[in-house]
Amino acid sequence: MSEQVPHRPFWKKALFAVMEGNVVTVTVLAIFTAMVIGGLLTAFTNTAVLNAWGVFFSSPWHAINLAWDTAIGVYIELFEGSIFSPHTIAQLFQQASMSTALHDGYLSSVFTPISNTCLQATPLLLTGLAVALPYQAGLFNIGGESQWIGGAIVATYLGYGVSMPPGIHVIVCVLGGCVGGAVVGGAVGLLKATTGAHEVIVTIMLNYIMADFLAYLLSFHYLMQAPGVNPISPNIDSDSYLPHLFGPSLYVNVGFLISLAAAVFVWWLLTRTTTGFEFRAIGKNPSAARVAGVNVERNWVLVMVVAGGLAGLAAAAVIQGTDFQLTGTAYGTYGIDAITVALLGRGKPGGVVWAALLFGALYAGAPGMESITGTPGSIVDVLQALIVMFVAAPPLIRAVYRLRTTRAAGVSQVLSKGWNA
Amino acid sequence: MELELKGITKRFGSLVANDGIDLVVAPGQVHALLGENGAGKSTLMNVLFGLLQPDNGEILIDHKKVTIHSPNDAIAAGIGMVHQHFMLVPVFTVAENVTLGHEETRPGGLLDRRKARADVRELSRRYGLEVDPDALVENLPVGIQQRVEIVKALVRNANVLILDEPTAVLTPAETQDLFRIIRELKAGGTSIIFISHKLKEVQAIADTISVLRRGKVVGQAAPTATEDQLAALMVGRDVQLVVSKDPAKPADVVLAVDGLTVTDETGRIWVNDLSFDVRGGEILGFAGVQGNGQTELCEALMGLRPIAAGQITLNSRDITHATPRRRLHSGIGYIPEDRQEDGLIGAFTVAENMVLDVYDRKPYASGIRLNLGAIEKNAAERIPEFDVRTTSADNPVGTLSGGNQQKVILARELGHEPKLLIASQPTRGLDVGSIEFVHKRIVAARDGGAAVMIVSAELDEIYALADRIAVMYEGRITGFRPPTVPVEELGKLMAGSTDAEAGAPGPPGPPPSQRAAAASGLRSDEGATREDTASKRPGGEEGEK
Numbered sequence: 027m028s029e030q031v032p033h034r035p036f037w038k039k040a041l042f043a044v045m046e047g048n049v050v051t052v053t054v055l056a057i058f059t060a061m062v063i064g065g066l067l068t069a070f071t072n073t074a075v076l077n078a079w080g081v082f083f084s085s086p087w088h089a090i091n092l093a094w095d096t097a098i099g100v101y102i103e104l105f106e107g108s109i110f111s112p113h114t115i116a117q118l119f120q121q122a123s124m125s126t127a128l129h130d131g132y133l134s135s136v137f138t139p140i141s142n143t144c145l146q147a148t149p150l151l152l153t154g155l156a157v158a159l160p161y162q163a164g165l166f167n168i169g170g171e172s173q174w175i176g177g178a179i180v181a182t183y184l185g186y187g188v189s190m191p192p193g194i195h196v197i198v199c200v201l202g203g204c205v206g207g208a209v210v211g212g213a214v215g216l217l218k219a220t221t222g223a224h225e226v227i228v229t230i231m232l233n234y235i236m237a238d239f240l241a242y243l244l245s246f247h248y249l250m251q252a253p254g255v256n257p258i259s260p261n262i263d264s265d266s267y268l269p270h271l272f273g274p275s276l277y278v279n280v281g282f283l284i285s286l287a288a289a290v291f292v293w294w295l296l297t298r299t300t301t302g303f304e305f306r307a308i309g310k311n312p313s314a315a316r317v318a319g320v321n322v323e324r325n326w327v328l329v330m331v332v333a334g335g336l337a338g339l340a341a342a343a344v345i346q347g348t349d350f351q352l353t354g355t356a357y358g359t360y361g362i363d364a365i366t367v368a369l370l371g372r373g374k375p376g377g378v379v380w381a382a383l384l385f386g387a388l389y390a391g392a393p394g395m396e397s398i399t400g401t402p403g404s405i406v407d408v409l410q411a412l413i414v415m416f417v418a419a420p421p422l423i424r425a426v427y428r429l430r431t432t433r434a435a436g437v438s439q440v441l442s443k444g445w446n447a
Numbered sequence: 448m449e450l451e452l453k454g455i456t457k458r459f460g461s462l463v464a465n466d467g468i469d470l471v472v473a474p475g476q477v478h479a480l481l482g483e484n485g486a487g488k489s490t491l492m493n494v495l496f497g498l499l500q501p502d503n504g505e506i507l508i509d510h511k512k513v514t515i516h517s518p519n520d521a522i523a524a525g526i527g528m529v530h531q532h533f534m535l536v537p538v539f540t541v542a543e544n545v546t547l548g549h550e551e552t553r554p555g556g557l558l559d560r561r562k563a564r565a566d567v568r569e570l571s572r573r574y575g576l577e578v579d580p581d582a583l584v585e586n587l588p589v590g591i592q593q594r595v596e597i598v599k600a601l602v603r604n605a606n607v608l609i610l611d612e613p614t615a616v617l618t619p620a621e622t623q624d625l626f627r628i629i630r631e632l633k634a635g636g637t638s639i640i641f642i643s644h645k646l647k648e649v650q651a652i653a654d655t656i657s658v659l660r661r662g663k664v665v666g667q668a669a670p671t672a673t674e675d676q677l678a679a680l681m682v683g684r685d686v687q688l689v690v691s692k693d694p695a696k697p698a699d700v701v702l703a704v705d706g707l708t709v710t711d712e713t714g715r716i717w718v719n720d721l722s723f724d725v726r727g728g729e730i731l732g733f734a735g736v737q738g739n740g741q742t743e744l745c746e747a748l749m750g751l752r753p754i755a756a757g758q759i760t761l762n763s764r765d766i767t768h769a770t771p772r773r774r775l776h777s778g779i780g781y782i783p784e785d786r787q788e789d790g791l792i793g794a795f796t797v798a799e800n801m802v803l804d805v806y807d808r809k810p811y812a813s814g815i816r817l818n819l820g821a822i823e824k825n826a827a828e829r830i831p832e833f834d835v836r837t838t839s840a841d842n843p844v845g846t847l848s849g850g851n852q853q854k855v856i857l858a859r860e861l862g863h864e865p866k867l868l869i870a871s872q873p874t875r876g877l878d879v880g881s882i883e884f885v886h887k888r889i890v891a892a893r894d895g896g897a898a899v900m901i902v903s904a905e906l907d908e909i910y911a912l913a914d915r916i917a918v919m920y921e922g923r924i925t926g927f928r929p930p931t932v933p934v935e936e937l938g939k940l941m942a943g944s945t946d947a948e949a950g951a952p953g954p955p956g957p958p959p960s961q962r963a964a965a966a967s968g969l970r971s972d973e974g975a976t977r978e979d980t981a982s983k984r985p986g987g988e989e990g991e992k
Binding site for chain 2: 302
């Protein structure tokens with residue numbers, strides 16, 4: 027079975043890798059395809075473009091150009107709202123001196139879009155990891171939402187209910203959020219380990235329970251409701267705000283660093299520790315892991331504790347970084363977005379970082395794009411859905427781009443394995 | 448109908464799986480394809496059945512060239528195939544499975560179930576298949592499921608039937624039944640292509656034997672050829688079918704089992720008040736028909752199954768209630784019966800699998816930190832030592848052949864010098880070359896002073912390895928014998944006779960001479976009357992990929 031690999035120049039190898047349709051290629055092509063379809067969608071739902079088609083026969087180029095400009099315009103605005111905008115650079119260079127530029131905020135406005143992207147990516151990255159890590163251990167964590175709420179309740183309470191010295195307060199709140207999420211996550215693991223309850227069912231049900239529990243807490247003044255009639259918590263102390271990384275005019279805060287550190291931690295845990303070895307072993311073949319002396323049940327609990335802690339950190343980052351108080355709907359769609367992020371990142375910590383940054387960029391760019399082009403911001407949700415759909419269907423992407431059908435089994439496995447893993 | 452393959456060549460990248468193969472299958476003949484795992488047998492049959500397209504060569508039926516692009520073409524040409532892993536819908540009845548894919552309908556688009564049932568009954572009667580058309584497939588034992596596959600082929604008018612490793616999933620008794628059916632089919636004019644790597648079976652059933660090695664037909668043989676000749680053809684060198692070993696030098700008792708009883712959740716007793724000792728430097732072989740509690744015994748010894756009563760002592764330490772990890776730490780090496788399910792993690796690399804149950808010990812870990820360097824170094828040393836054929840230690844172990852997977856397990860379990868080695872079906876599904884290797888290593892472990900416990904359904908293996916034989920029947924040991932015991936006597940013990948009925952009990956010590964009975968060509972057929980649930984799972988065996 028000695029396989030002779032013929033020597034090939036580098037570019038040929040690279041081309042070969044692309045043609046074989048490996049994981050990265052398929053993902054990039056999936057994103058590209060989603061953008062093409064998203065572009066068509068914006069062009070053909072825009073009223074100006076539709077009117078132009080009405081006079082297609084008198085001035086055909088007009089309609090085509092308009093459609094093109096509309097589609098491209100959306101992506102340009104998304105880019106300028108999330109990465110950087112050339113106008114801000116131009117303005118920066120029009121300033122008389124560097125010091126006035128700094129003082130008047132022209133420099134920081136150059137970095138505003140990227141800062142917003144990082145800010146949006148922070149909770150996505152943390153909750154994405156909270157799905158990706160259990161996935162590696164064979165568990166499908168649909169409960170990002172309930173774990174997020176658990177973390178948010180604790181972080182918020184510690185934020186307004188307890189007074190502490192400034193530096194310590196912020197740390198205690200972050201750790202509290204982590205613990206709050208870990209308790210909810212650990213409950214899932216414990217139920218699975220002791221009663222055999224399927225984690226998908228348990229996490230989905232806990233999402234309802236925790237959402238209603240939050241609503242309950244926010245409806246009584248002696249619990250967590252702020253004075254007034256609204257279901258909203260008091261504001262947390264300014265001591266417990268996460269410090270901004272680059273001064274007050276850029277919103278990106280320490281939470282982003284925490285999320286990156288968490289990604290590195292998860293990677294280290296999975297690849298460099300005996301715990302991670304056990305997680306991966308029970309994920310790939312629980313019976314062989316058991317024979318090899320691994321305590322499968324204990325690891326189920328442990329991995330859910332860690333995952334819940336990550337989701338709790340995401341809540342702390344949101345409460346202490348941008349919201350500063352807890353509302354009855356603050357959990358938004360974090361739980362579901364987390365699954366999309368983990369899917370796009372193929373369950374790997376590195377992949378989750380890229381996926382979270384991509385979706386963070388889409389969210390950061392959406393408001394500006396909407397106000398400038400008039401295209402509804404929900405196009406971003408459509409893009410997100412299309413990307414995940416194509417990533418989840420590698421054979422479709424390979425067929426469209428005529429890639430060879432070796433490898434790239436990774437993702438179909440993600441989806442098909444999820445429920446019974 | 449005469450089937451002829453001419454110059455079939457099939458390449459996968461740089462690997463030539465079939466290299467100019469010529470083969471003629473005469474009508475009403477059983478033509479055996481013998482070869483090691485990876486010799487190209489399955490590839491050739493997949494080409495013939497239209498699942499793969501050959502790069503060169505042609506297929507002729509009755510001297511006319513045919514092109515087979517899909518299994519449908521193959522079926523239309525009268526070729527049927529029974530895959531190693533059955534292609535049945537478990538929740539359908541036999542008749543529904545048989546009719547699936549070419550359902551006949553009555554007016555109004557209704558399924559003609561009556562016709563399907565009649566077809567099954569008619570074929571069943573003609574060839575003595577004894578298949579009930581209304582039985583649910585999931586309730587049938589593996590042997591009967593295989594017959595359903597045969598019926599499926601016959602209903603579609605197959606004149607040539609390909610059986611891919613048909614005995615891999617069968618108990619010895621089921622194998623005998625299969626052979627009877629093959630003879631009936633042959634008498635009815637059907638040609639059979641019988642793929643196997645088991646020498647005895649091929650000798651027993653084949654009219655002509657073609658031996659494949661590395662994608663080429665290296666020889667034709669008559670079934671009268673000796674095992675040694677066939678093995679040499681298959682492997683390309685002389686093979687020791689029975690490893691030579693010195694008499695055992697038993698030392699102190701390492702494993703002492705006293706009154707062990709194991710029940711399952713339903714309360715069924717699998718191991719019934721079992722007591723035995725294994726000493727350092729000896730091999731105790733457990734003979735018996737599968738499903739008589741051997742699997743449960745091994746799992747209970749490893750702590751994978753709750754123990755209802757009794758005591759297990761390892762080196763005079765009580766480990767009755769120890770966790771699997773503690774048992775591993777105290778020096779037990781375990782080769783599980785089902786290597787893919789219990790022994791390996793297919794998606795993990797070879798290097799990772801080589802430390803699968805020692806990853807938490809020095810030098811592979813310090814605290815919770817894995818020492819990847821040590822894991823790599825271990826793999827780099829063990830791979831040549833145990834002759835694991837892989838291009839890299841980083842390949843997923845699932846991509847290796849069955850024999851090489853087993854070597855990975857051996858490298859892991861023997862590489863750390865266990866005090867007690869428990870090996871369950873250590874050579875199941877392996878080809879002769881690999882069996883020789885595995886046997887040698889197990890004997891070497893014994894000579895190194897380890898206590899060894901072997902469980903095997905192959906009597907040959909028991910005779911070849913054991914210094915002492917314990918026979919299990921329905922969870923009890925019906926007798927201890929030296930390996931000089933005649934097969935007939937073992938057979939009686941395996942069928943449940945007690946010591947007294949089966950003849951004079953030998954002393955339960957090591958026997959004077961070792962190899963006397965080794966050539967006997969019987970498998971554990973005698974007692975296989977009851978259906979054992981363990982054999983209901985298909986799979987676990989793998990051929991060449």
